[in-house]
Amino acid sequence: MTSSFEVVAEPSRRAILGLLVSSERSVGEIERALRLSQPAVSKHLRVLRDAGFVEARVEAQHRVYRLRPEPLMELDQWLAPFRAYWSKHVDALERHLDAMKQKAKTSPSKPRKKKR
Amino acid sequence: MTSSFEVVAEPSRRAILGLLVSSERSVGEIERALRLSQPAVSKHLRVLRDAGFVEARVEAQHRVYRLRPEPLMELDQWLAPFRAYWSKHVDALERHLDAMKQKAKTSPSKPRKKKR
């Protein structure tokens, strides 16, 4: 479990990060929100902590977890050269943005334009 | 191997994507660049293809692989809310950027400049 990439590869961990982006939470709150067992949540939090994605504060008998930006920034930086790449491929970019618009409207799925 | 996140969790696959961002390559070129066995490369390319990260073109007896932007864009979109988050935590942002500067220069540590 060395890299930040492996850490966010796990869906439950992404869900935890998604929860924490809006506000900090205790273990129990995360457990109830994600309907995971308590040990499962604690283990994921351990992984996230070790990788620097979150940090905990002790508050009475609770541990309140909050997000730390650095590892996510690292992921963002890895993506940077690819952003530069796809800015040169405007056609693909536009197809993608169109697909996004479709989703936003919750309209039925549309076949993608075949290329070449 | 459902999600794009799992696909890029694998270091060799990230290396392949890193190669393809500069230019398209054949399987053999990738194999030699990464010093992996040919079957290993083909398997990673299969995963990348199935997930939409790359596509192949047949050219004589070679298959030339090139990048496709969409799945990487999806990763980028997942990061969007976190970018918004850390833009509100400027101190951490600055510590991170300073660390990056250190790395770039590989020079001895320097006092941090206060900003704004």
Added chain:
DNA sequence: TTAGTATATACCTGTCAAGACATATAACAT
């Protein structure tokens, strides 16, 4: 045809991680 090159797939094996369950630790209440 045959041989040679380039790539893909089958099969096997070792490793690693996620989840379940049980148990330990810690803080608080009485």
Added chain:
DNA sequence: ATGTTATATGTCTTGACAGGTATATACTAA
């Protein structure tokens, strides 16, 4: 002290997956 709540950790099992070797497929060259 005992009990109760909140969280962490240990153990075990199961399944996934990465890499290796061997083999299959596809195309080229003669």
